[in-house]
Amino acid sequence: MQMAFYFDQSRCTGCYACAIACRDKHDIRDTKVSWRRIIETETGSYPGVHLSYVSLSCCHCAEPACADVCPVSAIVKRGEDGIMTVDREACLGGDACGACKEACPYSVPQFSSRGGDKMQMCTFCIDRLAEGKQPACVAACPLYALDAGPIDELTKKYGAVKEIQGFACSAATKPSIIFKPRY
Numbered sequence: 602m603q604m605a606f607y608f609d610q611s612r613c614t615g616c617y618a619c620a621i622a623c624r625d626k627h628d629i630r631d632t633k634v635s636w637r638r639i640i641e642t643e644t645g646s647y648p649g650v651h652l653s654y655v656s657l658s659c660c661h662c663a664e665p666a667c668a669d670v671c672p673v674s675a676i677v678k679r680g681e682d683g684i685m686t687v688d689r690e691a692c693l694g695g696d697a698c699g700a701c702k703e704a705c706p707y708s709v710p711q712f713s714s715r716g717g718d719k720m721q722m723c724t725f726c727i728d729r730l731a732e733g734k735q736p737a738c739v740a741a742c743p744l745y746a747l748d749a750g751p752i753d754e755l756t757k758k759y760g761a762v763k764e765i766q767g768f769a770c771s772a773a774t775k776p777s778i779i780f781k782p783r784y
Contacts, residue, residue: 602681603682603753604749608656619637619639619739620638631714631715633711636721636724638657639656653765653784655765657707663683673692673693675693684725695712706774759779760781764780
């Protein structure tokens with residue numbers, strides 16, 4: 602089974618509730634670190650300007666480039682659900698390595714603004730999943746633009762769109778995310 606996220610771009614208003622919930626849940630105090638970020642995309646020209654958003658965290662890829670390049674195997678894909686985890690004790694840190702950040706096509710691996718800090722990224726709220734709850738970002742979205750679950754179930758429910766304005770899918774990494782485009 603592979604866990605995945607679903608994002609409905611037609612519902613998202615860029616309110617940042619998902620990003621704030623993630624930051625709060627994981628006690629992320631460094632403003633340079635965002636396990637879930639909002640990407641704004643502006644298209645068109647006046648008077649037909651369109652603004653859309655993409656809420657993005659780690660895509661928990663089927664073929665994660667970050668794990669492939671980690672020299673100490675600190676980044677691991679869990680066999681039971683495909684969720685990516687980081688052993689922060691084993692990580693060499695951004696100053697000494699940072700290969701994972703360079704390898705990820707989505708710039709997901711994060712390092713603190715304090716030098717030498719260890720890599721961190723979305724954990725899919727595995728503690729909440731173990732309690733039968735959705736990840737904090739999904740639970741916090743007031744417009745139900747986010748969902749999470751096994752990718753097969755999400756694909757049956759929402760389809761299999763892999764790219765939208767503001768997100769280009771990497772065929773090499775096979776991100777575990779499904780979209781509904783705004784237009």
